[in-house]
Amino acid sequence: MLFASCRYTLDTGFVVAVSQKSSHNDVLNRLADMGDEPDRRKMLERLFAFMEERGTPIVAVPTISKIAVDLFRLYHIVKDFGGMVEVSCSFQCLLVK
Numbered sequence: 001m002l003f004a005s006c007r008y009t010l011d012t013g014f015v016v017a018v019s020q021k022s023s024h025n026d027v028l029n030r031l032a033d034m035g036d037e038p039d040r041r042k043m044l045e046r047l048f049a050f051m052e053e054r055g056t057p058i059v060a061v062p063t064i065s066k067i068a069v070d071l072f073r074l075y076h077i078v079k080d081f082g083g084m085v086e087v088s089c090s091f092q093c094l095l096v097k
Contacts, residue, residue, distance in 0.1 A: 024048065030061050034070045043072055 062069040
């Protein structure tokens with residue numbers, strides 16, 4: 001059962017748990033302002049375009065327990081752990097913070 005809840009958190013928890021709706025640019029700007037990495041805005045713009053194209057646009061800053069989730073940082077942490085499948089299969093989701 002731990003695996004199922006862990007997988008839910010990694011697969012959809014960041015998209016399902018959202019704060020109040022804002023405009024596309026407001027959300028993008030807030031996520032882009034969470035850090036000063038040079039490629040942050042470019043990566044987030046690609047993510048927003050991808051999500052819009054697949055019909056599930058990001059309409060609010062994702063949150064967990066009312067705390068904003070830094071999607072850029074989350075992506076790089078999961079990538080460093082070996083990717084979403086590796087994190088899910090080896091229960092490393094408990095280490096992703």
